[in-house]
Amino acid sequence: MVILKKAQAGTMQSSDLMVFTEPSDGLEIIIDSTVAKQYGHLIRAKVEEVLDRMSVTQGTIRIKDRGALDYAIDARVQAAVLRSQGA
Amino acid sequence: MPSAIIWCTMISYLLTDSRIREARELLIDSGLDFDPNFDIFLGYYEGGCLIAVGARHKNVLKMVAVEPEHRDTGIFAEIISALVKDAFQAGYEHTFVFTKPEYSQSFQYLNFRPLAQTGSTAVLEYGYSIQDYLNKWKSIVRQGTNSGIVMNCNPFTFGHRYLIETAASQSDNVYVFVVEEDSSLIPFSKRMELVRKGTEDLCNVHILSTGPYAVSRITFPSYFLKDADKVTQEQLKTDLSIFCRYIAPAFGIKKRFAGQEPVCRLTAMYNDAMRKSLPENGIEFVEIERKTAGGRIISASSVREMLLCGETEKLREMVPEATYKYLTENTGVLASKNATPVLNS
Structure with a gap:
């Protein structure tokens, strides 16, 4: 799966995150988080896991996190990636 | 039995005069000014009462206020979230906010990044950051005693060329930042191309764009209003602090060059501000006497004037070949663009 267009999901509420996607040649994950120091590596691992599960091979994923738990x-x-596909 | 009160909350666009008047009261109560320049105005209602507002003009968020008793709740995040999403829908993924320094931290909790701060204003950005911009140009960073020039080049003249040549002879590398804001007669991509063509023989000169980080609608809005009376020291400080704090260190810039400005008061004020604040940040400011042709100072504004008056032959001694070719081949398009209300600079 390839990120086809710019898309967004999530909110800025505490314990939530905003996800932005955009097309690009490689696969890049950029994370901004208020808890990056403690949990940056776990957020990245989770994002990578979801992208892997959805077979996303190309696109830029920007995360603006405010301490979201992993199911969030x-x-x-997932929502942002699906929105980056549809019409 | 206490009866259940259902607090219906919602965010909606404020479209009528009476709703905007209500928002205006909330702003004034919060010590903020109402600014009639906005694309959208959002209100957060709880049980029919307006308790938070926020507006957006292009990629700038403004007039954000929350009723005092509802601060320290999620409502601030709610309204900013709605503004950022609305901006995204409108095609702006990179947003900015101007706020009072004491509110900077509240925005940082939402992952906004501080960009500049003066005595009374903090500027923060969201979505992308100046680090993304600097990373984009990493490949042209060279060691040495380097110089920087910020120019609009509307269009590129022998005057610009002279300034760049002078800087190039006095520096290891020169970074020419072409103003990216598309508010000028000649579109940005063309201005950039003509600067590249006009300097391709100078091997220590590198051409790049300013992004929104120098002489932009964000850092220096009055430049595009062409109203010298609206220039505030805050704006000049914001623009130059970004240059000193981020841009100069990333490119090893020790000197900034500019042409003297005998005509335009606005640019003269910008030069005055550079003369004062750059040395305070360890950057030398070098002002070069303007190049003349036929006893007249070469300036982009006089070039535009000649072009629009049909005096194309006079342009020969003012602009390099590539610029001359572009101007003479596009006179009609440029003249009609000039007739519509496009800001010149």
């Missing part, structure tokens, strides 16, 4: 990350990334 899973849902938001």
Whole structure:
């Protein structure tokens, strides 16, 4: 699967995250998080897992996180990726 | 039995005068000014009462206020979230906010990044950051005692060329930042192309764009209004602090060059601000006497004037070949663009 267009999912509420996608040649994940120091690596691992599960091979994924738990990350990334496909 | 009260909350666009008047009161109560320049205005209602507002003009969020008793709740995040999503729908993924320094932290909690701060204003950005911009140009970073020039080049003249040549002879590398804001007669991509063509023989000169980070609608809005009276020291400080804090260190810039400005008051004020604040940040400011042709200072504004008056032959001694060719081949398009209300600079 390839990110075909810019898309967005999520909110800025505490314990949520905003996910932005855009097309690009490689696969890139950029994470901004208020808890990056403690949990940045776990957020990245979760995002990578979702992208892998959805077979996303190309695109830029920008995460703006406010301490979301992993199932929220899973849902938001999935929603943004699906929105990056449809009409 | 206490009866259940259902607090219906919703965010909606404020479209009528009476709703905007209500928003205006909330702003004034919060010590903020109402600014009639906005594309959309959002209100957050709880049980029919307006408790938070926020507006957007292009990619700038403004007039954000929350009723005092509802601060420290999620409502601030709610309204900013709605503004950012609305901006995204409108095609702006990179948003900015101007706020009071004491509110900077509240925005940082939402992952906004601080960009500049002066005594009374903090500027923050969301979506992309200046680090993304600097990373994009990493490949042209060279070691040495380098110089920077910020120019609009509307269009590129022998005057610009002279300034770049002078800087190139006094520096290891020169970075020419072409103003990206598309508010000028000649479109950005063309201005950039003509600067590239006009300097391709100078091997220590590198051409790049300013992004929104120098002389832009964000850093220096009054430049595009052409109203010298509206220039505030805050704006000049914001623009130059971004240059000193981020741009100069990333490119090893030790000197900034500019042409003297005897005509345009606005540019003269910008030069005055550079003369004062750059040395405070360890950057030398070098002002070069303007190049003349036929006893007249070469300036982009006089070139545009000649072009629009049909005096194309006079352009020969003012602009390089590539610019001359572009101008003479596009006179009609440029003249009609000039007739519509496009801001010149």
